[in-house]
Amino acid sequence: MSAHIPRSPAGAPTEQIVDGLHEYGAVIVEGVISPDVLARFNAELDPLLEKVSPDRQYLNPMIDQFYGNRVRQITGMAAQSRVFGEEILCHPFYASLCDAVLGPNCSSYQLNVAQVMDRGPGAAHQMLHRDEAVWVHLPRPHPEVELASVIALVDFTSEIGATVVVPGSHRWDRDRGPKREEFACAEMPAGSAVVYLGSTIHAGGRNSTRDRWRRGMHMSFVVGWLRTEDNNYLSTPPPVARTLPRRSQELLGYAAHDAMAVGGGYLGTVDLLDPMELLAQGKL
Numbered sequence: 001m002s003a004h005i006p007r008s009p010a011g012a013p014t015e016q017i018v019d020g021l022h023e024y025g026a027v028i029v030e031g032v033i034s035p036d037v038l039a040r041f042n043a044e045l046d047p048l049l050e051k052v053s054p055d056r057q058y059l060n061p062m063i064d065q066f067y068g069n070r071v072r073q074i075t076g077m078a079a080q081s082r083v084f085g086e087e088i089l090c091h092p093f094y095a096s097l098c099d100a101v102l103g104p105n106c107s108s109y110q111l112n113v114a115q116v117m118d119r120g121p122g123a124a125h126q127m128l129h130r131d132e133a134v135w136v137h138l139p140r141p142h143p144e145v146e147l148a149s150v151i152a153l154v155d156f157t158s159e160i161g162a163t164v165v166v167p168g169s170h171r172w173d174r175d176r177g178p179k180r181e182e183f184a185c186a187e188m189p190a191g192s193a194v195v196y197l198g199s200t201i202h203a204g205g206r207n208s209t210r211d212r213w214r215r216g217m218h219m220s221f222v223v224g225w226l227r228t229e230d231n232n233y234l235s236t237p238p239p240v241a242r243t244l245p246r247r248s249q250e251l252l253g254y255a256a257h258d259a260m261a262v263g264g265g266y267l268g269t270v271d272l273l274d275p276m277e278l279l280a281q282g283k284l
Ligand SMILES: [Fe+2]
Pocket: 129, 130, 131, 202, 203
């Protein structure tokens, strides 16, 4: 692996990170999650992961193969972790990045999915893919619809299975496959994130250690008019959502997507009203 992924500290100007994203399709950002938040988040995850079996069934055999049987997953994070729901989901780093990348293409953006992926010893190299391929009906070219990331919750090394990225692949024709020397390994310390576009080819790396788990979290956001991968309203139902910060509720999709100002309409209303108001009034 010899390709290059640019690196920035989390405090770097947003334009610098966005420029890197447009040029390379991916940027490693160090220090996104502070040591304090990281420690508290990992402490919440420990008992949750204890209860998860890596050998589980998914929606269909293709997905079984995509994740493999050495990976412990937790989804619906906002209902599982207060640290996630109150601090990570509405983290200002993601807000500024989503404002810049997704903001021009929607009236508001939302969480697509947050999913802890604890890749165990022996986890195989994942199939290379583009995250936005789930929206196969979306014509190309299209404006950016997704901003994705993998947050390292432990140190990511090549040996433990750090995310493998193909820089520049966001600009490729869909039938072009990468050569070995076009791969880059997103090695980074815990608390960092590799941020990438929905069109950038990547995969979870092979965990070749004997006894270490590669704990990371995929977190991605999409334009507010697109169907999300995780059904966030059911994963974090109103009784739980009501206890979260207003901004987190909005990001979970409870806010109506209001495109009236640009000649569009409302999406996601309940009884022709904004679910955010109904939630605040205790009517949801
Ligand atoms: Fe992915």
